[in-house]
Amino acid sequence: MILLGRASRALPGVQSASAVTPLPLSGDRIGISFRNRTAGRSRRKDEPSADLFVADTNYFRTMGIPIMQGRDFEDRDEHKSDAGRDHRY
Numbered sequence: 001m002i003l004l005g006r007a008s009r010a011l012p013g014v015q016s017a018s019a020v021t022p023l024p025l026s027g028d029r030i031g032i033s034f035r036n037r038t039a040g041r042s043r044r045k046d047e048p049s050a051d052l053f054v055a056d057t058n059y060f061r062t063m064g065i066p067i068m069q070g071r072d073f074e075d076r077d078e079h080k081s082d083a084g085r086d087h088r089y
Contacts, residue, residue: 018062
């Protein structure tokens, strides 16, 4: 996905490009679950889980979405970065 975004931004005439998965409002989701190895076996439905959404750099700017607080994703961001994180958890 990152390579697609970079390649798209390098095309002549492109002002802004980004990528995201799954597509917003598509109803699709990527779910991941976690296992606590020290807790022993658990049923899959009882394991903690989270939805995963991935966005490339400049996603909000490309989509014309105003950022109310914080900043857009940048090339310097990594998985431990705080950009775009939802703090409602």
